[in-house]
Amino acid sequence: MKHVEVNFDGLVGPTHNYAGLSFGNVASLSNAKATSSPKSAAKQGLAKMKALHDMGMVQGVLAPQERPDIATLRRLGFSGSDGEVLSRAASQAPQIFQAVCSASSMWTANAATVSPGADTADGKVHFTPANLTNKFHRSLEPQTSGRILQAMFNNGRYFEHHTHLPDNEHFGDEGAANHTRLCSNYGHAGVEIFTFGRYAFDSSKPAPQKYPARQTFEASQAIARLHGLSDDNTVFIQQNPAVIDQGVFHNDVIAVGNQNVLFYHQQAFLDTEQKFAEIQRKFGDEPVHFIEVSSNEVSVEDAVQTYLFNTQLLTMQDGHMAIIAPTECQENPRVAAYLAELVTRNTPIRQVHYFDVKQSMRNGGGPACLRLRVALNDTELAAVNPAVLMNDELFARLNQWVDKHYRDELSVADLSDPQLLTESRTALDELTQILKLGSVYPFQL
Ligand code: SUG
Numbered sequence: 104m105k106h107v108e109v110n111f112d113g114l115v116g117p118t119h120n121y122a123g124l125s126f127g128n129v130a131s132l133s134n135a136k137a138t139s140s141p142k143s144a145a146k147q148g149l150a151k152m153k154a155l156h157d158m159g160m161v162q163g164v165l166a167p168q169e170r171p172d173i174a175t176l177r178r179l180g181f182s183g184s185d186g187e188v189l190s191r192a193a194s195q196a197p198q199i200f201q202a203v204c205s206a207s208s209m210w211t212a213n214a215a216t217v218s219p220g221a222d223t224a225d226g227k228v229h230f231t232p233a234n235l236t237n238k239f240h241r242s243l244e245p246q247t248s249g250r251i252l253q254a255m256f257n258n259g260r261y262f263e264h265h266t267h268l269p270d271n272e273h274f275g276d277e278g279a280a281n282h283t284r285l286c287s288n289y290g291h292a293g294v295e296i297f298t299f300g301r302y303a304f305d306s307s308k309p310a311p312q313k314y315p316a317r318q319t320f321e322a323s324q325a326i327a328r329l330h331g332l333s334d335d336n337t338v339f340i341q342q343n344p345a346v347i348d349q350g351v352f353h354n355d356v357i358a359v360g361n362q363n364v365l366f367y368h369q370q371a372f373l374d375t376e377q378k379f380a381e382i383q384r385k386f387g388d389e390p391v392h393f394i395e396v397s398s399n400e401v402s403v404e405d406a407v408q409t410y411l412f413n414t415q416l417l418t419m420q421d422g423h424m425a426i427i428a429p430t431e432c433q434e435n436p437r438v439a440a441y442l443a444e445l446v447t448r449n450t451p452i453r454q455v456h457y458f459d460v461k462q463s464m465r466n467g468g469g470p471a472c473l474r475l476r477v478a479l480n481d482t483e484l485a486a487v488n489p490a491v492l493m494n495d496e497l498f499a500r501l502n503q504w505v506d507k508h509y510r511d512e513l514s515v516a517d518l519s520d521p522q523l524l525t526e527s528r529t530a531l532d533e534l535t536q537i538l539k540l541g542s543v544y545p546f547q548l
Contacts, residue, residue, distance in 0.1 A: 413469030
Protein backbone atom coordinates (compact mmCIF):
# COMPACT_ATOMS: atom_id res chain seq x y z
CA MET A 104 0.00 0.00 0.00
CA LYS A 105 1.23 3.49 -0.88
CA HIS A 106 1.24 6.36 1.63
CA VAL A 107 1.44 10.05 0.89
CA GLU A 108 1.33 13.28 2.79
CA VAL A 109 -1.23 15.59 1.24
CA ASN A 110 -1.02 19.36 1.71
CA PHE A 111 -4.42 21.03 1.91
CA ASP A 112 -3.80 24.71 1.28
CA GLY A 113 -6.18 27.42 2.37
CA LEU A 114 -7.76 29.33 -0.46
CA VAL A 115 -7.52 33.04 0.37
CA GLY A 116 -10.95 34.55 0.96
CA PRO A 117 -12.49 37.53 -0.86
CA THR A 118 -12.07 39.83 2.18
CA HIS A 119 -8.29 39.32 2.59
CA ASN A 120 -7.18 42.45 4.45
CA TYR A 121 -4.64 43.83 6.90
CA ALA A 122 -6.33 44.90 10.12
CA GLY A 123 -3.52 44.48 12.66
CA LEU A 124 -5.53 41.99 14.69
CA SER A 125 -2.80 39.71 16.00
CA PHE A 126 -0.91 41.06 19.01
CA GLY A 127 2.35 39.09 19.21
CA ASN A 128 2.50 38.63 15.41
CA VAL A 129 5.02 41.21 14.20
CA ALA A 130 3.94 41.25 10.53
CA SER A 131 0.23 41.61 11.35
CA LEU A 132 0.90 44.63 13.57
CA SER A 133 3.37 46.33 11.26
CA ASN A 134 1.11 46.10 8.19
CA ALA A 135 -2.07 47.17 9.98
CA LYS A 136 -4.36 49.17 7.68
CA ALA A 137 -2.21 48.63 4.57
CA THR A 138 -4.19 48.08 1.37
CA SER A 139 -4.40 44.40 0.42
CA SER A 140 -5.02 42.63 -2.86
CA PRO A 141 -7.43 39.71 -2.36
CA LYS A 142 -7.06 38.74 -6.01
CA SER A 143 -3.28 38.49 -6.04
CA ALA A 144 -3.30 36.85 -2.58
CA ALA A 145 -5.59 34.10 -3.86
CA LYS A 146 -3.54 33.72 -7.04
CA GLN A 147 -0.24 33.51 -5.15
CA GLY A 148 -1.75 30.70 -3.08
CA LEU A 149 -3.12 28.88 -6.11
CA ALA A 150 0.25 29.17 -7.90
CA LYS A 151 1.98 27.47 -4.96
CA MET A 152 -0.63 24.68 -4.92
CA LYS A 153 -0.27 24.11 -8.66
CA ALA A 154 3.55 24.12 -8.48
CA LEU A 155 3.49 21.43 -5.77
CA HIS A 156 1.01 19.40 -7.80
CA ASP A 157 3.38 19.71 -10.79
CA MET A 158 6.26 18.54 -8.57
CA GLY A 159 4.39 15.26 -8.10
CA MET A 160 2.80 16.00 -4.71
CA VAL A 161 -0.84 15.28 -3.94
CA GLN A 162 -2.28 18.70 -3.25
CA GLY A 163 -5.67 19.71 -1.91
CA VAL A 164 -7.68 22.88 -1.38
CA LEU A 165 -9.40 24.00 1.81
CA ALA A 166 -12.20 26.53 1.38
CA PRO A 167 -12.15 29.89 3.19
CA GLN A 168 -14.80 31.06 5.66
CA GLU A 169 -17.74 33.39 5.30
CA ARG A 170 -16.69 36.96 6.01
CA PRO A 171 -18.01 39.42 7.07
CA ASP A 172 -19.40 37.07 9.71
CA ILE A 173 -22.93 38.43 10.07
CA ALA A 174 -24.04 35.55 12.33
CA THR A 175 -21.44 36.58 14.93
CA LEU A 176 -22.51 40.22 14.72
CA ARG A 177 -26.08 39.10 15.44
CA ARG A 178 -24.85 37.08 18.43
CA LEU A 179 -23.25 40.30 19.64
CA GLY A 180 -26.55 42.16 19.48
CA PHE A 181 -26.47 43.92 16.11
CA SER A 182 -29.88 43.57 14.49
CA GLY A 183 -31.92 44.39 11.40
CA SER A 184 -31.39 43.25 7.83
CA ASP A 185 -27.93 41.90 6.95
CA GLY A 186 -27.10 45.32 5.46
CA GLU A 187 -28.20 47.07 8.66
CA VAL A 188 -26.20 44.68 10.84
CA LEU A 189 -23.17 45.44 8.71
CA SER A 190 -23.48 49.22 8.77
CA ARG A 191 -24.39 49.37 12.47
CA ALA A 192 -21.42 47.25 13.49
CA ALA A 193 -19.04 49.17 11.20
CA SER A 194 -20.06 52.53 12.65
CA GLN A 195 -20.70 51.59 16.30
CA ALA A 196 -17.92 49.03 16.89
CA PRO A 197 -15.28 49.32 14.13
CA GLN A 198 -12.77 47.03 15.87
CA ILE A 199 -15.28 44.21 16.31
CA PHE A 200 -16.35 44.78 12.74
CA GLN A 201 -12.79 44.44 11.38
CA ALA A 202 -12.33 41.24 13.35
CA VAL A 203 -15.40 39.61 11.78
CA CYS A 204 -14.05 40.48 8.32
CA SER A 205 -10.65 38.78 8.69
CA ALA A 206 -9.71 36.27 6.03
CA SER A 207 -7.48 34.50 8.58
CA SER A 208 -8.95 31.06 7.81
CA MET A 209 -6.52 31.04 4.84
CA TRP A 210 -3.80 29.79 7.27
CA THR A 211 -4.98 26.22 7.41
CA ALA A 212 -2.07 25.08 9.57
CA ASN A 213 -4.34 26.53 12.26
CA ALA A 214 -7.52 24.84 11.03
CA ALA A 215 -7.01 21.59 12.93
CA THR A 216 -4.63 19.00 14.32
CA VAL A 217 -4.56 15.79 12.31
CA SER A 218 -3.26 12.37 13.37
CA PRO A 219 -2.84 9.74 10.66
CA GLY A 220 -4.29 6.27 11.05
CA ALA A 221 -0.83 4.76 11.55
CA ASP A 222 -0.60 6.56 14.92
CA THR A 223 -4.11 6.23 16.33
CA ALA A 224 -5.61 3.44 18.49
CA ASP A 225 -8.54 2.78 16.14
CA GLY A 226 -6.51 3.13 12.91
CA LYS A 227 -8.63 6.07 11.69
CA VAL A 228 -7.39 9.52 10.67
CA HIS A 229 -8.41 11.90 13.48
CA PHE A 230 -9.22 15.61 13.06
CA THR A 231 -9.78 18.20 15.80
CA PRO A 232 -10.47 21.77 14.64
CA ALA A 233 -8.41 24.31 16.58
CA ASN A 234 -10.44 26.58 18.90
CA LEU A 235 -8.03 29.52 18.34
CA THR A 236 -9.27 31.15 21.55
CA ASN A 237 -6.38 33.59 21.90
CA LYS A 238 -7.59 35.94 19.16
CA PHE A 239 -11.24 36.95 18.88
CA HIS A 240 -11.12 37.08 15.06
CA ARG A 241 -9.71 33.54 14.91
CA SER A 242 -12.01 32.10 17.58
CA LEU A 243 -14.79 32.46 14.99
CA GLU A 244 -13.27 29.74 12.79
CA PRO A 245 -13.63 26.28 14.44
CA GLN A 246 -17.28 25.51 13.71
CA THR A 247 -17.06 26.23 10.01
CA SER A 248 -13.61 24.57 9.83
CA GLY A 249 -15.21 21.46 11.31
CA ARG A 250 -18.03 21.47 8.73
CA ILE A 251 -15.60 21.99 5.82
CA LEU A 252 -13.30 19.19 7.05
CA GLN A 253 -16.29 16.86 7.40
CA ALA A 254 -17.34 17.66 3.83
CA MET A 255 -13.82 16.88 2.59
CA PHE A 256 -13.20 13.77 4.68
CA ASN A 257 -16.73 12.43 4.67
CA ASN A 258 -16.38 8.72 5.42
CA GLY A 259 -16.76 7.48 9.01
CA ARG A 260 -14.94 4.27 8.18
CA TYR A 261 -11.63 6.09 7.77
CA PHE A 262 -12.07 9.55 9.27
CA GLU A 263 -12.95 10.59 12.84
CA HIS A 264 -13.95 14.20 13.48
CA HIS A 265 -13.87 15.68 16.99
CA THR A 266 -15.43 18.87 18.30
CA HIS A 267 -12.92 21.64 19.03
CA LEU A 268 -11.70 21.88 22.65
CA PRO A 269 -13.63 24.04 25.16
CA ASP A 270 -13.49 27.71 24.12
CA ASN A 271 -11.35 28.94 26.95
CA GLU A 272 -7.79 30.19 27.35
CA HIS A 273 -6.99 27.16 29.51
CA PHE A 274 -7.44 25.00 26.43
CA GLY A 275 -6.10 27.43 23.85
CA ASP A 276 -5.30 25.33 20.78
CA GLU A 277 -3.77 26.55 17.51
CA GLY A 278 -3.82 23.26 15.61
CA ALA A 279 -1.08 21.88 13.40
CA ALA A 280 1.02 25.06 13.70
CA ASN A 281 2.22 23.62 17.02
CA HIS A 282 2.30 19.98 15.96
CA THR A 283 4.94 18.14 13.93
CA ARG A 284 5.05 14.49 13.06
CA LEU A 285 8.28 12.59 12.47
CA CYS A 286 8.19 9.10 10.95
CA SER A 287 10.46 6.80 8.98
CA ASN A 288 7.74 6.46 6.33
CA TYR A 289 4.29 8.14 6.19
CA GLY A 290 2.60 4.77 6.68
CA HIS A 291 4.56 3.82 9.82
CA ALA A 292 3.63 4.88 13.33
CA GLY A 293 5.43 8.16 13.92
CA VAL A 294 6.32 10.47 16.77
CA GLU A 295 3.81 13.29 17.15
CA ILE A 296 5.54 16.30 18.68
CA PHE A 297 3.18 18.71 20.43
CA THR A 298 4.71 22.10 21.18
CA PHE A 299 3.01 24.34 23.71
CA GLY A 300 3.68 27.85 25.02
CA ARG A 301 2.58 27.59 28.65
CA TYR A 302 0.93 25.51 31.37
CA ALA A 303 -2.63 26.70 31.99
CA PHE A 304 -2.99 25.33 35.51
CA ASP A 305 0.48 26.06 36.90
CA SER A 306 1.58 29.69 36.93
CA SER A 307 4.93 28.79 38.55
CA LYS A 308 6.16 27.34 35.23
CA PRO A 309 7.99 29.46 32.61
CA ALA A 310 5.80 31.62 30.34
CA PRO A 311 6.38 34.60 28.04
CA GLN A 312 6.20 38.09 29.58
CA LYS A 313 5.36 40.29 26.63
CA TYR A 314 3.33 38.38 24.06
CA PRO A 315 0.72 35.66 24.60
CA ALA A 316 1.48 31.95 24.54
CA ARG A 317 -1.45 30.78 22.45
CA GLN A 318 -1.16 27.02 22.99
CA THR A 319 -1.37 25.33 26.38
CA PHE A 320 0.13 22.05 27.54
CA GLU A 321 -3.33 20.94 28.66
CA ALA A 322 -4.80 21.55 25.19
CA SER A 323 -2.02 19.53 23.52
CA GLN A 324 -2.59 16.67 25.95
CA ALA A 325 -6.33 16.72 25.31
CA ILE A 326 -5.76 16.43 21.55
CA ALA A 327 -3.41 13.46 22.04
CA ARG A 328 -6.05 11.75 24.22
CA LEU A 329 -8.88 12.43 21.76
CA HIS A 330 -6.83 11.06 18.87
CA GLY A 331 -5.99 7.86 20.74
CA LEU A 332 -2.22 8.40 20.62
CA SER A 333 0.00 6.39 22.90
CA ASP A 334 2.77 7.63 25.16
CA ASP A 335 5.19 5.76 22.88
CA ASN A 336 4.40 8.02 19.96
CA THR A 337 3.95 11.43 21.56
CA VAL A 338 6.36 14.04 22.89
CA PHE A 339 5.30 17.30 24.57
CA ILE A 340 7.88 20.05 24.40
CA GLN A 341 7.66 23.65 25.56
CA GLN A 342 8.44 26.57 23.27
CA ASN A 343 11.14 28.86 24.62
CA PRO A 344 9.13 31.77 26.12
CA ALA A 345 11.92 34.17 25.11
CA VAL A 346 11.26 33.52 21.40
CA ILE A 347 7.49 33.96 21.81
CA ASP A 348 8.39 37.40 23.18
CA GLN A 349 10.38 38.03 19.98
CA GLY A 350 7.38 37.33 17.73
CA VAL A 351 7.35 33.53 17.43
CA PHE A 352 3.61 33.25 18.04
CA HIS A 353 3.38 29.69 16.66
CA ASN A 354 6.07 27.02 16.79
CA ASP A 355 5.97 26.70 12.99
CA VAL A 356 7.68 30.11 12.86
CA ILE A 357 10.82 28.53 14.39
CA ALA A 358 10.78 24.80 13.55
CA VAL A 359 9.52 22.40 10.89
CA GLY A 360 9.73 18.63 10.65
CA ASN A 361 9.16 15.97 8.02
CA GLN A 362 9.85 12.23 8.18
CA ASN A 363 13.35 11.87 9.73
CA VAL A 364 14.24 15.60 9.73
CA LEU A 365 13.63 18.25 12.36
CA PHE A 366 14.83 21.65 11.15
CA TYR A 367 14.81 24.17 14.00
CA HIS A 368 16.45 27.22 15.52
CA GLN A 369 18.82 26.80 18.45
CA GLN A 370 16.52 28.94 20.65
CA ALA A 371 13.22 27.30 19.67
CA PHE A 372 12.58 25.02 22.67
CA LEU A 373 13.11 24.51 26.40
CA ASP A 374 14.91 21.38 27.66
CA THR A 375 16.04 20.71 24.11
CA GLU A 376 18.66 18.06 24.83
CA GLN A 377 16.44 15.93 27.07
CA LYS A 378 13.40 16.25 24.79
CA PHE A 379 15.37 15.42 21.64
CA ALA A 380 16.69 12.28 23.34
CA GLU A 381 13.06 11.31 24.01
CA ILE A 382 12.14 11.98 20.36
CA GLN A 383 15.05 9.80 19.17
CA ARG A 384 14.16 7.00 21.61
CA LYS A 385 10.51 6.98 20.50
CA PHE A 386 11.47 7.30 16.82
CA GLY A 387 13.46 4.06 16.91
CA ASP A 388 16.85 2.89 15.66
CA GLU A 389 17.12 5.03 12.55
CA PRO A 390 18.79 8.37 13.40
CA VAL A 391 16.71 11.56 13.25
CA HIS A 392 18.45 14.44 11.47
CA PHE A 393 18.20 17.26 14.00
CA ILE A 394 19.25 20.21 11.84
CA GLU A 395 19.95 23.05 14.23
CA VAL A 396 20.38 26.62 12.99
CA SER A 397 22.47 28.55 15.47
CA SER A 398 21.88 32.17 16.44
CA ASN A 399 25.23 32.98 14.80
CA GLU A 400 24.06 31.58 11.50
CA VAL A 401 20.58 33.15 11.56
CA SER A 402 19.22 35.37 14.33
CA VAL A 403 15.71 34.90 15.73
CA GLU A 404 14.91 38.33 14.28
CA ASP A 405 15.92 37.21 10.77
CA ALA A 406 13.96 33.98 11.23
CA VAL A 407 10.83 35.95 12.18
CA GLN A 408 11.26 38.41 9.30
CA THR A 409 11.99 35.85 6.59
CA TYR A 410 10.05 32.82 7.88
CA LEU A 411 13.02 30.52 7.26
CA PHE A 412 11.29 27.87 9.39
CA ASN A 413 7.78 28.49 8.09
CA THR A 414 8.89 26.53 5.10
CA GLN A 415 7.45 23.28 3.81
CA LEU A 416 9.77 20.29 3.91
CA LEU A 417 8.59 17.94 1.18
CA THR A 418 9.73 14.45 0.32
CA MET A 419 10.22 14.29 -3.45
CA GLN A 420 9.62 11.21 -5.55
CA ASP A 421 13.35 10.33 -5.50
CA GLY A 422 13.24 10.26 -1.67
CA HIS A 423 15.13 13.51 -1.14
CA MET A 424 13.58 16.56 0.45
CA ALA A 425 12.87 20.01 -0.94
CA ILE A 426 12.28 23.20 1.02
CA ILE A 427 9.45 25.46 -0.12
CA ALA A 428 10.48 28.91 1.11
CA PRO A 429 9.01 32.39 0.79
CA THR A 430 10.93 34.86 -1.41
CA GLU A 431 11.67 36.86 1.77
CA CYS A 432 14.31 34.17 2.52
CA GLN A 433 15.92 34.78 -0.87
CA GLU A 434 15.96 38.54 -0.30
CA ASN A 435 17.80 38.30 3.04
CA PRO A 436 21.52 37.68 2.28
CA ARG A 437 22.20 35.78 5.52
CA VAL A 438 19.22 33.46 5.16
CA ALA A 439 19.78 32.96 1.42
CA ALA A 440 23.44 32.05 2.10
CA TYR A 441 22.38 29.65 4.84
CA LEU A 442 19.91 27.85 2.56
CA ALA A 443 22.40 27.71 -0.33
CA GLU A 444 24.88 26.01 1.98
CA LEU A 445 22.31 23.74 3.66
CA VAL A 446 21.46 21.92 0.43
CA THR A 447 25.13 20.99 -0.08
CA ARG A 448 25.38 19.27 3.32
CA ASN A 449 24.93 15.62 4.02
CA THR A 450 21.23 15.78 5.01
CA PRO A 451 18.09 14.67 3.13
CA ILE A 452 17.40 18.31 2.11
CA ARG A 453 18.70 18.86 -1.44
CA GLN A 454 16.63 21.61 -3.05
CA VAL A 455 15.12 25.01 -2.25
CA HIS A 456 12.19 26.47 -4.19
CA TYR A 457 11.17 30.05 -3.56
CA PHE A 458 7.56 31.24 -3.79
CA ASP A 459 6.07 34.70 -3.69
CA VAL A 460 3.40 34.60 -0.98
CA LYS A 461 3.90 38.23 0.07
CA GLN A 462 0.18 38.95 0.45
CA SER A 463 0.08 36.25 3.13
CA MET A 464 3.47 37.10 4.65
CA ARG A 465 2.27 40.66 5.39
CA ASN A 466 -0.16 39.17 7.89
CA GLY A 467 2.40 36.75 9.33
CA GLY A 468 1.60 33.67 7.25
CA GLY A 469 4.29 31.84 5.24
CA PRO A 470 4.15 28.74 3.02
CA ALA A 471 3.76 26.38 6.00
CA CYS A 472 0.93 28.43 7.55
CA LEU A 473 -0.99 28.07 4.33
CA ARG A 474 -1.18 24.29 4.48
CA LEU A 475 -2.70 21.52 6.57
CA ARG A 476 -0.86 18.21 6.24
CA VAL A 477 -2.78 14.94 6.15
CA ALA A 478 -0.86 11.67 5.73
CA LEU A 479 -3.07 9.10 3.99
CA ASN A 480 -2.83 5.63 2.52
CA ASP A 481 -4.30 4.76 -0.92
CA THR A 482 -7.65 3.67 0.47
CA GLU A 483 -8.04 6.75 2.65
CA LEU A 484 -7.01 9.01 -0.24
CA ALA A 485 -9.65 7.37 -2.43
CA ALA A 486 -12.24 8.23 0.27
CA VAL A 487 -11.39 11.97 0.20
CA ASN A 488 -13.89 14.19 -1.64
CA PRO A 489 -12.15 14.22 -5.06
CA ALA A 490 -13.41 17.71 -5.92
CA VAL A 491 -10.94 19.26 -3.40
CA LEU A 492 -7.85 17.67 -4.99
CA MET A 493 -5.74 19.91 -7.22
CA ASN A 494 -5.33 19.17 -10.92
CA ASP A 495 -4.97 21.27 -14.09
CA GLU A 496 -8.71 21.61 -14.46
CA LEU A 497 -9.38 22.68 -10.87
CA PHE A 498 -6.49 25.16 -11.05
CA ALA A 499 -7.97 26.79 -14.17
CA ARG A 500 -11.48 26.75 -12.68
CA LEU A 501 -10.40 28.37 -9.40
CA ASN A 502 -8.39 31.05 -11.20
CA GLN A 503 -11.47 31.93 -13.27
CA TRP A 504 -13.54 31.97 -10.10
CA VAL A 505 -11.08 34.38 -8.44
CA ASP A 506 -11.03 36.62 -11.55
CA LYS A 507 -14.81 36.75 -11.51
CA HIS A 508 -15.39 37.51 -7.82
CA TYR A 509 -12.31 39.02 -6.16
CA ARG A 510 -11.31 42.65 -5.92
CA ASP A 511 -7.88 43.85 -7.01
CA GLU A 512 -7.58 46.03 -3.94
CA LEU A 513 -9.21 46.23 -0.55
CA SER A 514 -8.68 48.77 2.20
CA VAL A 515 -10.05 48.51 5.73
CA ALA A 516 -12.60 51.22 4.82
CA ASP A 517 -13.97 49.02 1.98
CA LEU A 518 -14.97 46.29 4.44
CA SER A 519 -18.22 48.07 5.33
CA ASP A 520 -19.33 48.23 1.70
CA PRO A 521 -22.57 46.15 1.62
CA GLN A 522 -21.65 45.10 -1.91
CA LEU A 523 -18.60 43.25 -0.49
CA LEU A 524 -20.91 41.03 1.58
CA THR A 525 -22.93 40.16 -1.51
CA GLU A 526 -19.77 39.53 -3.55
CA SER A 527 -18.30 37.36 -0.83
CA ARG A 528 -21.43 35.21 -0.40
CA THR A 529 -21.91 34.84 -4.16
CA ALA A 530 -18.30 33.70 -4.52
CA LEU A 531 -18.49 31.23 -1.62
CA ASP A 532 -21.80 29.79 -2.78
CA GLU A 533 -20.24 29.05 -6.17
CA LEU A 534 -17.12 27.66 -4.49
CA THR A 535 -19.13 25.11 -2.49
CA GLN A 536 -20.44 23.84 -5.82
CA ILE A 537 -16.97 23.71 -7.42
CA LEU A 538 -15.54 21.84 -4.41
CA LYS A 539 -18.73 19.81 -3.86
CA LEU A 540 -18.90 20.72 -0.18
CA GLY A 541 -22.66 21.01 0.22
CA SER A 542 -23.88 23.70 2.63
CA VAL A 543 -21.12 24.65 5.06
CA TYR A 544 -21.49 28.40 5.55
CA PRO A 545 -23.86 30.06 8.04
CA PHE A 546 -25.62 31.94 5.20
CA GLN A 547 -26.30 28.58 3.50
CA LEU A 548 -27.62 26.78 6.59
O1 SUG B 1 -3.02 33.89 13.68
N1 SUG B 1 -2.54 36.40 11.27
C1 SUG B 1 -2.48 35.00 11.64
C2 SUG B 1 -1.28 34.34 10.99
C3 SUG B 1 -1.30 32.85 11.18
C4 SUG B 1 -0.08 32.20 10.67
N2 SUG B 1 -0.16 30.80 10.86
C5 SUG B 1 0.83 30.00 11.28
N3 SUG B 1 1.95 30.46 11.79
N4 SUG B 1 0.63 28.72 11.24
C6 SUG B 1 -2.43 34.85 13.16
O2 SUG B 1 -1.77 35.67 13.81
C7 SUG B 1 -3.57 38.60 11.09
C8 SUG B 1 -4.89 39.18 10.66
C9 SUG B 1 -4.85 40.68 10.58
O3 SUG B 1 -4.07 41.32 11.31
O4 SUG B 1 -5.61 41.26 9.76
C10 SUG B 1 -3.64 37.12 11.45
O5 SUG B 1 -4.68 36.64 11.90
